Amino acid sequence: MDAIDNLLNRVSIPRLEGPAPSADQLDILFRAALRAPDHGALRPWRFLTIQGDALYKLGQLYVQAALQDEPGLAAEKRTKLENMPLRAPLLIVAIAALQEHFKVPGSEQLIAAGCAVQNMLLAAHAQGLGAMWRTGDMAYNATVKKGLGLSEHEQIIGFIYLGAPAKGKPVPQLEVSNFVTEWN
């Protein structure tokens, strides 16, 4: 796919199905992530891949987390949480690992990690994969973070759902002039 077409036409795909991305496709995603602009070359990111039975385990972790806040969790909510990770055959958990740095503030490191995720979305689209960047309550939940092995200085910046697009989506058309002004 032409690089500009890829940039102008990437969309998030909420409805995903199997197969999961291949090892080669994933490798390209991660190599793209590692090309994100990165002040100080701090590489303030890391990634987990979750697929197969581990998706069910993640659903159980969500339930465990929710039960801590809400011991009488309704069956409906429980099922919703269990099914959340099953919306795609593979998830990437994108983690920002911010460091104390004399020159590069945490906000810049967070932006760099976000750029790494966007590079993955573009690499997914270029390879015909469907992808969607999600967060939600579980991304900010301490039990979930612990269960996924994050340390104190790390944060989940996204659950990237990946698979084959089950249903396409039109590209939103925005007017450039609404966002761009010449300053002089």
Ligand SMILES: Cc1cc2nc3c(=O)[nH]c(=O)nc-3n(C[C@H](O)[C@H](O)[C@H](O)COP(=O)(O)O)c2cc1C
């Ligand atoms: C940090 C971040 C978190 C997001 N979390 C969610 C989410 O939890 N649920 C959701 O529906 N969309 C979420 N989105 C938005 C979608 O990824 C997507 O950008 C949006 O649906 C617009 O679709 P588009 O990318 O095709 O323009 C998130 C986006 C970002 C950047």
